[in-house]
Amino acid sequence: MTDLPRPSNRFPARRFALQALTAGAAAIALPTLAAPRKDEELPPYGEREDVMRFADEAAQRQGLDPAWTREALARARFVPAVTRLIMPPPAGTAKNWAAYRARFVEPLRIRAGLTFWAENERWLSLAEERWGVPAAIVVGIVGVETIYGRNTGGFRVLDALATLSFDFPSGRRDRTPFFRSELEAFLRYCRQENLDPTEPLGSYAGAMGMPQFMPSSLLRYGIDFDEDGHIDLQRNPADVIGSVAHYLAQFGWERDAPTHFGVAAPVEVRDRALLLVPDILPSFAAAEFAERGARLDEAGRAWDGKLALIELANGDAAPVYFAGTGNFYAITRYNWSSYYAMAVIELGEAIRRQRR
Incomplete structure (x- = not known):
């Protein structure tokens, strides 16, 4: 948090x-x-x-x-x-997703996350079984928050x-x-x-x-x-894991559902602005995305739940867009920031990939 x-x-x-x-x-x-x-x-x-x-x-x-x-x-x-x-x-501080991501999805946190996951695999599995929150999400949150208790x-x-x-x-x-x-x-x-x-x-x-x-x-x-x-x-990883998973479950985490889909944002400024109005709150069906010119990936087009068009500013570079689900929104209840939520997701995924 x-x-x-x-x-x-x-x-x-x-x-x-x-x-x-x-x-x-x-x-x-x-x-x-x-x-x-x-x-x-x-x-x-x-x-x-x-x-x-x-x-x-x-x-x-x-x-x-x-x-x-x-x-x-x-x-x-x-x-x-x-x-x-x-x-x-200070007012006017520019947001930069690439710089923000680099602070959290980096070697130190990935190495520490691998150790945390290996040492607490039992509790992570039990938490996922009970609340449906994947281990990668819990590991991502604890890593972004404190580097697994270091800070x-x-x-x-x-x-x-x-x-x-x-x-x-x-x-x-x-x-x-x-x-x-x-x-x-x-x-x-x-x-x-x-x-x-x-x-x-x-x-x-x-x-x-x-x-x-x-x-x-x-x-x-x-x-x-x-x-x-x-x-x-402070010192008990079991309680940490259970508490994080329980928190997300209480804020609507849906078992076995994705956090986001790929999307190409509408070219028309007005259409893009309309989809961005609800911010991170999922408000549109996949068909409504299509009506506004947003091109979802194949999995996104098949999704039957609500979606939010998420925009991550990249400084002077082009923004990054994706379509957030209710599970993405649940992560933002931990910290009201789409940048934070995506850093959690990508750190957890980077650690999960290295566990293979």
Whole structure:
């Protein structure tokens, strides 16, 4: 799920959602933190009345011990780097599919992916059997997200979420409510798993573990796939694989269906523009593609589901086009980007080919 928040990736809980925590549960002792370095400028939140008020309200909503919640948030620190990294890229930044692809479909990730697949073939097979999500897609996601756990982020999740909850920067649409809900989910997860909230590390946006789940997604879609009593997306590949496959299944993954087909985009600008209006949402039948002058490959012409015309800009070169299915759309629910989804697909396929 990369570093940017995904506004609509966080839907109401499904049947695998974790139970609310009870207020009477024993509190987790939090260790004393070393004083921050002077150049880090990390003032504590414990002296702010608005933060302590939020702690009490969050504790009531989530069934947490108020004293534990206050103590946890008192140890959160403001991180200036988080407020810089959350800002959008400069206006006018050109998209380039070839450059984007080269970042992810490359030798390091392919080698690491081969090892990850070989070491976890059993779990990948079980996940595909249960949810219908191919191993290559799961492997592609974990590879694009963190290179199989090598780059999971170096920010304390507590600090990142507190910074974005209480000091969200001006200059972009305010996402304070989103990050406050994620902060609550994070505290709930820590209480459920008996974790010290100051220990988990993640991205500047608060995403955690090998698959970079935001805390609410971890609660809603995380799976204890090896049934050891814990959901661990940081060190347990079984749980990572099960959680990624379960997530995609909950967002409509269709067993044995392709992700995309080849297509030549319409020559007429108006026809091409009309097909691009729904963006990545599959909205047209193959016959409607043909009516607008889009030439699908043979498999695409035979497809009886809806399709989306996907355009990947290539800088100064011609764009790349293909027809995305519902399964392509399901991958974009993990990260709202057609570039991301295609990188996942192509990395997974590159690794699968080398396994032969």
